Amino acid sequence: QLQLQESGPGLVKPSETLSLTCTVSGGSINSNNYYWGWIRQPPGKGLEWLGSFYYSGSTYYTPSLKSRLTISVDTSKNQFTLKLKSVTAADTAVYYCARQGLGVVWGQGMLVTVSS
């Protein structure tokens, strides 16, 4: 059964870089027909799709975050990583990693708070 697990610091200082890793088990990131990506949800607010990549290498980012966001992949570890630069309090959210294709499989989510 496919499982995704987010990990990383739960507290990040303003202006620093938020870095999270998603570890995939029960399936391969190299599987075709699936997109892998990151979604976030600020407290009490809706969902925002941040960015995704396809196993062939194509990656896209939501326009509002494109200048600050990088998603990278380590196929040897079956992991992918989100890096968000120059964070502010507005980046405080629950961050989910997910696989899209024939539905969306979600990680359990991880709260990241931006505060000094």
Added chain:
Amino acid sequence: QAVVTQEPSLTVSPGGTVTLTCGPSTGAVTSGHYPYWFQQKPGQAPRTLIYDTSNKHSWTPARFSGSLLGGKAALTLSGAQPEDEAEYYCLLSYSDARVFGGGTKLTVL
């Protein structure tokens, strides 16, 4: 980037039927947007109810169905149960983006 709109809130009586809709700021939703519907309860991660317009997962209750209706994606709940009270989000796929709707808070009352 497209803005995707959902009803902010809806109320349905137990046993009743309600339709939630999802539409972009411009144009109509087509099957090529591969509409998804998610249910989220407080403190939980969302879970997929419907994918690719009308496909259900094994865990999707039969009372939920997805369709295209009047240029929008639609989620119909027939025979609402108290446990269906939740936030519902749609997701539309574009060639270079994925965009969530703002969510519909469904109250069963």
